Amino acid sequence: MQSQLQIPLDKKIKAVYLCIVLHTVQIGVGIAGFPRLVFMEAGQDSWISIIIAAIGLHIVIACLVFVLNSYGDHDLHGVLTTTFGKLIGKIITFVFLVYFFFSFFSVLLNYIEIVQVFIFPQMSSWFIAAILLILVLYAVTGGVRAVVGTSIIFFFGTIWMMWLLYEPITYVQVDSYLPMFTTEPSAILAGVLTTSYSLLGFELLWFLYPFIHDKPKVHRYSQLAMVFTILMILIITMVTIGFYSKGQLEENIWPVLSLIKVISFPMFQRFDLIAVALWMIIILPNLILLAWMVSIGAKRVFGWKQKYYLYLVCLIAFICQYHFDSRHEINDLTGFVGEVGVYFGFLFPVLMVPFAIYKRKKGKKKDNAKN
Amino acid sequence: MRKIKFTGILICLITMTLLSSCVDERIIEELGIVTVYGFDYSDSADQIDGTTVLYQFNPDITDASQIIHSTGNTFDGIRDNANKQSGYKIVNGQLQNVIFGPNMSENGIFPYLDSIERNTAVSVMLYVALSDEPTRNLLSASNYEEAPNIGIYLQRLIETAVRDERIVSSTFHEFMRSYFQVGKDPVVPILSEEDNKVRVNGIGALQDDVLVGEYTMEEAFYVRLLTDRFDSGRVELALGLEQFEGFISEHANREQEEEQMFLTIDQITSDTTIDLKDKDAINFMVEISMDARVIELSQRINLDNPEAIKLIQEAVEKKLESNLKEVVKKSKEMNTDVFGFGVEYDNRTRDEELTKKQWRDLFPTVEVDYQIDLEIKRFGTVQ
Amino acid sequence: MKRRFKKSSYFPCKLNQLESDLKEQYFNSSPDLSSKTLNKDGKKCIVIFIDYLVNSDNLYDQVVDKIQQTPQWDNPSIKNKVPISGAQERSDIKSIGDDLLEGGACVYVEGEKSCLTFMIPRVEKRDPERAETESLIFGPQIAFTESLDTNLNIIHKRMDTSSLKVEKFVVGDTVPTEVRIVYLEDVANEDNVQELKDRLESLKIDDAMEASVLTQFIEDNSYSIFPQFLSTELPDRFCYSLKEGKLGILVDKSPSGVIAPVSFFSFFETTEDLYTRWNMGSFTRMLRIIAMVLSITLTPTYVAALTYHYEIIPDALLVSLGHSRTRVPFPPLLEALILEFLIELIREAGARLPTKVGQTMGIVGGIVVGQAVVQAGFTSNILIIIVALSALASFTAPSYLMGSAIRIIRFPLIIFAGLWGFIGIVASFAFIAIHLIKQRSLNRPYFVPFYPFQPRDIDNSIIRLPFLHSNKRAYSNNPKQVQRFPKPKKPKNNDIDEE
Numbered sequence A: 001m002q003s004q005l006q007i008p009l010d011k012k013i014k015a016v017y018l019c020i021v022l023h024t025v026q027i028g029v030g031i032a033g034f035p036r037l038v039f040m041e042a043g044q045d046s047w048i049s050i051i052i053a054a055i056g057l058h059i060v061i062a063c064l065v066f067v068l069n070s071y072g073d074h075d076l077h078g079v080l081t082t083t084f085g086k087l088i089g090k091i092i093t094f095v096f097l098v099y100f101f102f103s104f105f106s107v108l109l110n111y112i113e114i115v116q117v118f119i120f121p122q123m124s125s126w127f128i129a130a131i132l133l134i135l136v137l138y139a140v141t142g143g144v145r146a147v148v149g150t151s152i153i154f155f156f157g158t159i160w161m162m163w164l165l166y167e168p169i170t171y172v173q174v175d176s177y178l179p180m181f182t183t184e185p186s187a188i189l190a191g192v193l194t195t196s197y198s199l200l201g202f203e204l205l206w207f208l209y210p211f212i213h214d215k216p217k218v219h220r221y222s223q224l225a226m227v228f229t230i231l232m233i234l235i236i237t238m239v240t241i242g243f244y245s246k247g248q249l250e251e252n253i254w255p256v257l258s259l260i261k262v263i264s265f266p267m268f269q270r271f272d273l274i275a276v277a278l279w280m281i282i283i284l285p286n287l288i289l290l291a292w293m294v295s296i297g298a299k300r301v302f303g304w305k306q307k308y309y310l311y312l313v314c315l316i317a318f319i320c321q322y323h324f325d326s327r328h329e330i331n332d333l334t335g336f337v338g339e340v341g342v343y344f345g346f347l348f349p350v351l352m353v354p355f356a357i358y359k360r361k362k363g364k365k366k367d368n369a370k371n
Numbered sequence B: 001m002r003k004i005k006f007t008g009i010l011i012c013l014i015t016m017t018l019l020s021s022c023v024d025e026r027i028i029e030e031l032g033i034v035t036v037y038g039f040d041y042s043d044s045a046d047q048i049d050g051t052t053v054l055y056q057f058n059p060d061i062t063d064a065s066q067i068i069h070s071t072g073n074t075f076d077g078i079r080d081n082a083n084k085q086s087g088y089k090i091v092n093g094q095l096q097n098v099i100f101g102p103n104m105s106e107n108g109i110f111p112y113l114d115s116i117e118r119n120t121a122v123s124v125m126l127y128v129a130l131s132d133e134p135t136r137n138l139l140s141a142s143n144y145e146e147a148p149n150i151g152i153y154l155q156r157l158i159e160t161a162v163r164d165e166r167i168v169s170s171t172f173h174e175f176m177r178s179y180f181q182v183g184k185d186p187v188v189p190i191l192s193e194e195d196n197k198v199r200v201n202g203i204g205a206l207q208d209d210v211l212v213g214e215y216t217m218e219e220a221f222y223v224r225l226l227t228d229r230f231d232s233g234r235v236e237l238a239l240g241l242e243q244f245e246g247f248i249s250e251h252a253n254r255e256q257e258e259e260q261m262f263l264t265i266d267q268i269t270s271d272t273t274i275d276l277k278d279k280d281a282i283n284f285m286v287e288i289s290m291d292a293r294v295i296e297l298s299q300r301i302n303l304d305n306p307e308a309i310k311l312i313q314e315a316v317e318k319k320l321e322s323n324l325k326e327v328v329k330k331s332k333e334m335n336t337d338v339f340g341f342g343v344e345y346d347n348r349t350r351d352e353e354l355t356k357k358q359w360r361d362l363f364p365t366v367e368v369d370y371q372i373d374l375e376i377k378r379f380g381t382v383q
Numbered sequence C: 001m002k003r004r005f006k007k008s009s010y011f012p013c014k015l016n017q018l019e020s021d022l023k024e025q026y027f028n029s030s031p032d033l034s035s036k037t038l039n040k041d042g043k044k045c046i047v048i049f050i051d052y053l054v055n056s057d058n059l060y061d062q063v064v065d066k067i068q069q070t071p072q073w074d075n076p077s078i079k080n081k082v083p084i085s086g087a088q089e090r091s092d093i094k095s096i097g098d099d100l101l102e103g104g105a106c107v108y109v110e111g112e113k114s115c116l117t118f119m120i121p122r123v124e125k126r127d128p129e130r131a132e133t134e135s136l137i138f139g140p141q142i143a144f145t146e147s148l149d150t151n152l153n154i155i156h157k158r159m160d161t162s163s164l165k166v167e168k169f170v171v172g173d174t175v176p177t178e179v180r181i182v183y184l185e186d187v188a189n190e191d192n193v194q195e196l197k198d199r200l201e202s203l204k205i206d207d208a209m210e211a212s213v214l215t216q217f218i219e220d221n222s223y224s225i226f227p228q229f230l231s232t233e234l235p236d237r238f239c240y241s242l243k244e245g246k247l248g249i250l251v252d253k254s255p256s257g258v259i260a261p262v263s264f265f266s267f268f269e270t271t272e273d274l275y276t277r278w279n280m281g282s283f284t285r286m287l288r289i290i291a292m293v294l295s296i297t298l299t300p301t302y303v304a305a306l307t308y309h310y311e312i313i314p315d316a317l318l319v320s321l322g323h324s325r326t327r328v329p330f331p332p333l334l335e336a337l338i339l340e341f342l343i344e345l346i347r348e349a350g351a352r353l354p355t356k357v358g359q360t361m362g363i364v365g366g367i368v369v370g371q372a373v374v375q376a377g378f379t380s381n382i383l384i385i386i387v388a389l390s391a392l393a394s395f396t397a398p399s400y401l402m403g404s405a406i407r408i409i410r411f412p413l414i415i416f417a418g419l420w421g422f423i424g425i426v427a428s429f430a431f432i433a434i435h436l437i438k439q440r441s442l443n444r445p446y447f448v449p450f451y452p453f454q455p456r457d458i459d460n461s462i463i464r465l466p467f468l469h470s471n472k473r474a475y476s477n478n479p480k481q482v483q484r485f486p487k488p489k490k491p492k493n494n495d496i497d498e499e
Helices: A016-026 A034-071 A076-084 A086-118 A125-140 A143-169 A185-199 A204-211 A215-243 A246-251 A255-262 A272-302 A306-323 A327-370 B002-019 B075-083 B102-107 B110-118 B135-139 B150-163 B172-180 B217-227 B242-247 B306-334 B341-348 B356-365 C015-026 C056-069 C075-081 C093-101 C148-158 C190-201 C211-218 C235-243 C264-268 C278-307 C315-325 C332-352 C355-375 C381-394 C400-438
Strands: B031-041 B048-054 B066-072 B089-091 B097-100 B127-131 B187-194 B197-207 B210-216 B230-240 B248-250 B260-278 B283-297 B367-378 C033-040 C043-050 C088-090 C104-109 C115-119 C164-171 C177-184 C230-232 C247-251 C257-260
Touching: A016 A143, A016 A204, A016 A215, A016 A272, A034 A076, A034 A185, A034 A204, A034 A215, A034 A246, A034 A255, A034 A327, A076 A086, A076 A204, A076 A272, A076 A327, A086 A125, A086 A272, A086 A306, A086 A327, A125 A143, A125 A272, A125 A306, A125 B002, A125 C400, A143 A215, A143 A255, A143 A272, A143 C400, A185 A215, A185 A327, A204 A215, A204 A272, A215 A255, A246 B172, A255 A272, A272 A306, A272 C400, B031 B075, B031 B102, B031 B135, B031 B150, B031 C315, B048 B075, B048 B135, B048 B150, B066 B075, B075 B089, B075 B110, B097 B110, B097 B135, B097 B150, B102 B127, B102 B210, B110 B172, B127 B150, B127 B172, B135 B187, B150 B187, B150 B197, B197 B217, B197 B306, B210 B217, B210 B306, B217 B230, B217 B260, B217 B306, B230 B242, B230 B283, B230 B306, B242 B248, B242 B306, B260 B306, B260 B341, B260 B367, B283 B306, B306 B356, B306 B367, B341 B356, C015 C033, C015 C043, C015 C093, C015 C104, C033 C056, C043 C056, C043 C093, C056 C075, C056 C104, C075 C104, C075 C115, C088 C093, C093 C104, C093 C115, C148 C164, C148 C177, C148 C235, C148 C247, C164 C190, C177 C190, C177 C235, C190 C211, C190 C247, C211 C230, C211 C247, C211 C257, C230 C235, C235 C247, C235 C257, C264 C278, C264 C400, C278 C332, C278 C381, C278 C400, C315 C381, C332 C355, C332 C381, C332 C400, C355 C381, C381 C400
Parallel strands: B031 B089, B031 B097, B097 B127, B127 B187, B283 B367
Antiparallel strands: B031 B048, B048 B066, B187 B197, B197 B210, B230 B260, B260 B283, C033 C043, C043 C104, C088 C115, C104 C115, C164 C177, C177 C247, C230 C257, C247 C257
C-alpha cells in the first residue's frame, strides 16, 4: 500500500483558495469561443444546456471529493495505486498526465493563435510560446504556494474585465433569446457536451487535494468554485447570444473578443487590443496549474525531481508548437482534448465511487477489528 | 540554486530580446491612417473607384487631410492601390466611416464589408453610410468644421444625429447584425453635399444590402419609433386647427385663417412593443407608450384646461398613428422590413424557421394596428 | 598580518616593556599609543591609551587624578577609587589591545599580576535632527542618528514598556559591529524572532558597514530589485512597526532602523497616514499606490501605442500626437528612453550636488532643457508630459529604495513595450506579479494582503480605517496578540432625536 503523502504544514494552503484556483483553471482560452460553439448546437436555448451541464458538474465534483475523502491524504496516483496496485495505478496516472499535457498544450496554441489574429499577425509562434513558457517556469519553480498565489492574483487582476460586458449589454436585443424551449432535446444534449468541454480543469483537485490544510471544507469550496464558473459562463454566453444575431454569431470564431470591440474609453479608443493582451493573464494560471499538475504527477509516478519534469514539459511544448500552425489543426487538437477530457474529467470520478465505498467499508471493518 | 536559475531565466529573456525584433512596427507618423473610404462604380472599367481620406500630419497646418483616389476590385485592393500613391503605409485601424455611392448601393454593398469583418484591426463601431451622389464629390467637400479631416467630420455628423435621436444608429456591428438577422433589414444614413458641406439627408431602406428606397428625416422619426426607444426625441407635427376651436385663447394672426397648428414636442421617451396578434393573417399590434413635453405651439391654447391637454394628446396620438401607417405602407411598397416585424413573426411561429425569402413574400401582406399612449407631462414655463 | 602572543601569563612585567610590547605586537608600531607614567612612594604605574579614542577629560579627572589620590597602589584599591564602572582585569596583550581600541585606558601598577582597563571612550556624534530623506509635514520630525546609544534612547523613551526586548549581536569579523534586535516580547511572533536571530548568527562577513548593507546580507532574495526589509530613519515609524508585531534591527554607526517582516505595500505607508484623519490617510495611501502603477505603465503604454497600436489612440489625441511626432527623428522607443534617461540625469545630478545648487539644477534641467528639447523637435510634447508625470509619481513612494526600484523597472518595461507592444507590457507585469508572489520577507509572504488573501489586512495596508475599527494587528505578521486594544463599545443605538 502506498504511503500517504507527507506535506509540511507551511507548504499547505487553505481550502478557501480552491474557490478561485479551480475557477481560474476552468476559465481560460476556451471562453473566448465557447458561446459560438454552444450556440451552434443548442441555439438560443443554450442556457438550458449550460444548466444541465452545471448539474452534472456538481454531481461529479461531489463524487470526486467523496473519493478523495475516503482515501485520506492521497493524490490521484495514491488513490489509483491503492486501488489497482502499483503498476496499473502508475499506468492510469500516466495516461492522465498525457491528457493534462495535451490540455496544457492546447491552451498554449489557442492563445498563440489569438495573439496572431488580433494583435501581431507577424509575431512568430515560438516567440509567444517562449514568453508564456518562461513565465510558467518561473511561477512553477516557486512551488505550490507560488502556483496558487499566481492564480489568485491573476484572478483579481482580470475579474474586473467582467465589467467590460456592461457596454455590450446595452446592445443586447431580447429577440435573440426567442423563441424559448424550441430546440430539440438531442441538440440540447450536444450543447451539454460542448459545455462540459469548457468546464474541464477541475481535475486539478486530484493533485491539489493533499496540499490542502483544512480538508473538511474542500467540498464546500469546490462546489462554490463550480457555481462561480457556471455563472460566469452563463452570463458571458447570454450576453454574447443577445449581442449578435444568429448568422453573425455562427460566423465569429471568437465572439467574446469581438464583443469587446465595441468598448471604448476616453483614453483608449479601442479596448479589444488591450483585452487580448490581458487575456494572457487569464490563461497564465491555466498553464501554470496544468504544468504544475503534470510535473508533480510525473514525480509521483516515476520519482526523480519535479523540476526536471517541469523543464521537460516546457521543452516538449515548445518543440511541438512548431507542428501546429493552422486553424484546423488547432481546432482538431482542442476538440480532441475536450472529448477525451469528458471521460477523464467527468466519467472517471463517478467510476471511482464504488471503489471508494468499498475502501470505506474495509476501513470500518479494520477499525472494528481493532476495537 | 534557485538564484542561479533566476539569472538563467534573465539571460534567456535578454537573448530573446536580441533575437526577435521580427514584429512589424507601425509608428504613427509613418502611417497613412484612413478615416473614411468612399466607393463608387467606375464608369470606364468594371471596377470600383475608391476615395480614401487619411490623416496628413503636419505641425504647421491645423487640418490633417489627404485624399487619394484609386481603383480596384475589392476593398483591400483599393487600399493597396491607394498605397501606391503614398509614402505612408495605409492602414485601417482608425477607420470611422465607409460610404457607398449611388451605383454601389443599388448593387449590394455587403461584399465590400467582408474585409472589415475579417480584419480585427478595424473597429466595429464605424458607420456605414450611403451617399446620393458620387462619394468622390462628397468627400471633397471642403467645409468640415473644426475636424482635422472630412472622415472625422462625417463621424461626428452621424454620431450627433444618432445621439439626438434623429436617425437610427447604424454602426458596422448593428448593420451586420440586422443583415444577418432573418426578418429585419438594415438601415443606413444617406448623406448629401450642399454648399461644400455634407449633411444627413435621410435614411436609406435596404433590402438586405441593396438600397431600394429612402425615408426623409421626418419619416426617420417614425422608423426609429418602431425600432428603437427614445430618450430625448423630438418631433414636429401639424394638427388640424378646427378641433381646438374652443380652447384657443387668442389667434396669433386673426386675419389669416389658418387650418393647421404646428406643435413641437420634445424630451420624448418612448417604449415600443411589437406583438404578433394573428399568426395566420400576420396581424401585428404595435403598442407605443410615450412621455413628452410641449416645447412649441403655433397657437395660444389655454392649457389650464385639462380638456385641452387631453384633446392635444388625442390629436397627437391620431397624427402619429396616421404617420406611422404612412411609413409602414411605404416600407411595404419597397418591401424592406427595417422594423423587425419578421423577427417577431419568426419568434412566435415555432414550427419552422423562417427564411429571408419567405419573409420577403410575406411582408407586403402584413397588417399592423397601433395603440399609442401619449402623456404630455410639461408645457415649458408658459401655461 | 601575524600576531603572536605568549600563551602563558604575561604579567608581571616592566612598565616600558608592556608599552613597547603593546606597540609592536598589537598595534604594529602605531604612533598613536600614548602613555603616562606615575610615581608615588617609589611605586610606578603606567596609564596607556590611544589619544583620540579616549575622552581626555575623563582620563585626567577620573583616572589619573584618582590614581594619584589613592593611598595604596594595587589593583583592588585603584579599582575602588576610580569611579568608572566596568573596570576589567586583563592579563594578556590581545585583550588589552582590544580594550584600548574601544576607547579604554589601561592602568598597570608595576609588579601586579594583571592590568586594569577602564572604558572611557570618546564618541563623536551629532544630535538627533529633522528627518531628511523621509520628510513629513505632520507629526514627530526627529530622526535616528549614527549613534546606537542615542537611537536606543529615543526608542526607549517612545516605548516605555517592560515588554520591549533588546537583544545584542555582534556582526563582522574584521570590524565587529553591534547590532540590536528590538521587538515587543508579548507581541512579536517567535518564529520571526528565531529566524532573524538565526540569520544574524550564521552571518559570516567582514564588515556590516551600515544597516542597509547588513540588510542586503540577511534579506531573503538578494537578487530581487525590490527591498524586502524596510529601512527608515524615523523612530516613530520604527516604533509603530514594533507595536504592530514586527521586528526592528538597529545597527551601530547607522542612522536607519530596519523593519522586518514587511509586505510590498508597507513601502507605500507613512506614519503621516496615521496622524492625519482616516479618510485623508486612506486617500493618500491609495494615491501613492496608484501613482506607482501609473509610474510604471504610462511611458510603456505611450511607446507601445505609438509603435504598434495606433488603433487605440483616441482620434482627438491622434492629430496632436501625429503633428508633434512628425518632427521627431527617433522611433518612440528611443525617444522615450532618451527622455527617461534625461530625467534620471537631472535627478541624479540634483542628488549629488549640494542642496542649493541642486535646486538650480532641477530648474535648469526641468524647464530649460525640457522646453528646448520640444522646440528642437527632439521629442513630442505629449511624451514630456507623460515622462514628467511618471517621474513625479515615482517620487511619491515614501521609501527611497522602493521609489528607485520603481524608477528602474520602468526601463525594461519601456524596452519590452517598444519590442513587443502590449504583449510585452502584459508579460512584464505578469513576471513582476509572479516575482512578488514568490518573494518573501523574513520567510513571511511579501504580497499580503492579496496573497495570502487577508481581507482584514487591507486596513492598514491599502487603506486606513478609523482607529475605533482598526483595533487589531495585521494577521500577516502572525502576532502573539492580535488585538491591540479592546474594541470600544458602540454607543447605544438611539433614535435620531433621542438623548
